[in-house]
Amino acid sequence: GKNQKNILITGGAGFIGSHVVRRFVQSYQNYHIYNLDALTYAGNLENLKDIESAPNYTFLKGDITDAFFVETLFLELKFEGVIHLAAESHVDRSITDPLSFVKTNILGTVNLLNASLSIYKEKPKFLFYHISTDEVYGSLGIDGHFTEDTPYSPNSPYSASKASSDHFVRAYGETYGLPFVISNCSNNYGPNQFPEKLIPLFINNIIQDKPLPLYGDGNYTRDWLYVEDHAMAMDLIFHQARIGETYNIGGFNEWKNIDLARLLCRLMDKKLDRKAGASEKLITFVKDRPGHDVRYAIDAGKINKELGWKPSVTFQEGLEKTIDWYLVNHEWLDHVTSGDYKEYYKTQYQS
Numbered sequence: 001g002k003n004q005k006n007i008l009i010t011g012g013a014g015f016i017g018s019h020v021v022r023r024f025v026q027s028y029q030n031y032h033i034y035n036l037d038a039l040t041y042a043g044n045l046e047n048l049k050d051i052e053s054a055p056n057y058t059f060l061k062g063d064i065t066d067a068f069f070v071e072t073l074f075l076e077l078k079f080e081g082v083i084h085l086a087a088e089s090h091v092d093r094s095i096t097d098p099l100s101f102v103k104t105n106i107l108g109t110v111n112l113l114n115a116s117l118s119i120y121k122e123k124p125k126f127l128f129y130h131i132s133t134d135e136v137y138g139s140l141g142i143d144g145h146f147t148e149d150t151p152y153s154p155n156s157p158y159s160a161s162k163a164s165s166d167h168f169v170r171a172y173g174e175t176y177g178l179p180f181v182i183s184n185c186s187n188n189y190g191p192n193q194f195p196e197k198l199i200p201l202f203i204n205n206i207i208q209d210k211p212l213p214l215y216g217d218g219n220y221t222r223d224w225l226y227v228e229d230h231a232m233a234m235d236l237i238f239h240q241a242r243i244g245e246t247y248n249i250g251g252f253n254e255w256k257n258i259d260l261a262r263l264l265c266r267l268m269d270k271k272l273d274r275k276a277g278a279s280e281k282l283i284t285f286v287k288d289r290p291g292h293d294v295r296y297a298i299d300a301g302k303i304n305k306e307l308g309w310k311p312s313v314t315f316q317e318g319l320e321k322t323i324d325w326y327l328v329n330h331e332w333l334d335h336v337t338s339g340d341y342k343e344y345y346k347t348q349y350q351s
């Protein structure tokens with residue numbers, strides 16, 4: 001419509017992006033949401049079935065590594081804001097194919113920044129909101145938390161590519177005056193997550209009575225946040241954050257992988273009416289991930305103080321919602337685990 005602002009969300013057919021697109025389409029009738037996604041293996045329009053015909057929503061299939069396409073799109077639609085999530089997102093895939101991470105995460109981001117430069121001066125409230133990860137800070141020992149001032153020290157090709165993209169965003173702010181904000185979030189979980197990531201992989205394997213591959217000794221620690229709480233934080237940041245700032249987002253919810261695996265097994269035994277302890281027998285220690293970061297933990301004090309954000313669901317609630325979603329949406333799981341997934345699984349876990 002005429003009075004609507006055009007907002008671009010990239011990577012909206014993926015896991016986190018789908019929750020953000022839904023939230024913005026449903027909450028902001030004054031926005032027209034354009035979802036730009038290349039539909040890689042990780043992009044899935046089934047994630048957005050319920051809103052696909054909303055009048056303030058348009059899906060655009062396209063690749064952010066295509067500079068001409070991106071530039072043309074920005075000149076045509078004159079976005080007032082960009083929320084950039086499109087990325088290659090899986091650490092293990094970055095170890096076998098780093099270059100596709102360089103292309104999408106670095107080159108793709110710079111293409112979006114260049115296209116933003118062509119239009120932002122016509123839009124007094126233009127904002128480039130870049131979605132990033134806590135992995136850019138590297139690895140913690142047993143103590144301490146990442147703050148917004150922690151020096152970058154990425155250890156995987158994935159986190160190196162995300163760190164680079166963060167630096168480009170900040171550099172475009174300093175050099176060209178592009179209004180931007182960045183957030184760095186801990187591990188997300190919830191509905192629509194591709195079953196290459198730990199939680200949905202283990203849920204799917206428990207359903208199928210297959211081994212649960214735990215890397216190394218399983219004593220690696222991650223901080224977990226329910227995806228809708230991340231989307232809520234992003235909504236606050238997009239509308240209220242101070243320009244040029246970085247915000248860390250985390251769940252105040254650290255778990256060792258082995259303890260998380262056991263918790264998942266207990267919850268799944270109940271949901272599937274299996275004998276207590278049945279799923280835990282599936283836990284299998286396998287070869288470690290190279291360069292495996294020992295521990296991530298986020299100090300989310302800044303977003304809490306400045307924007308009043310805190311997680312709304314407990315881990316137990318979030319996990320139950322997640323498990324229920326995968327059990328109900330077994331067709332979604334069937335679709336994404338057929339075809340290429342089988343090849344990926346073989347290469348990753350059976351060689």
Ligand code: NAD
Pocket residue numbers: 010011012013014015016017036037038039040041042043044062063064065084085086087088089090104108131132133134162184185186187188189194
């Ligand atoms: P995902 O892999 O589920 O989704 C990525 C989406 O980007 C897919 O829909 C894919 O089709 C699309 N895409 C990939 N390459 C593209 C390209 N060249 N052009 C256009 N679209 C392309 O990822 P996710 O887990 O939802 O992560 C989204 C963002 O959040 C990423 O930037 C990631 O770095 C960041 N992040 C993720 C987590 C997490 O725990 N998953 C945590 C913190 C930050």
Ligand code: TDX
Pocket residue numbers: 089090091092132133134135186187188196197198199201213214215216220221222257289
């Ligand atoms: O099969 C597995 N076995 C295992 O032990 C897999 C897939 C993972 N793991 C371990 C590795 C990590 O310590 O579980 C932990 C979580 O692994 P992932 O789900 O692959 O996530 P992680 O590597 O921590 O990165 C995630 O969080 C930050 C997302 O994939 C990133 O996109 C995000 O930026």
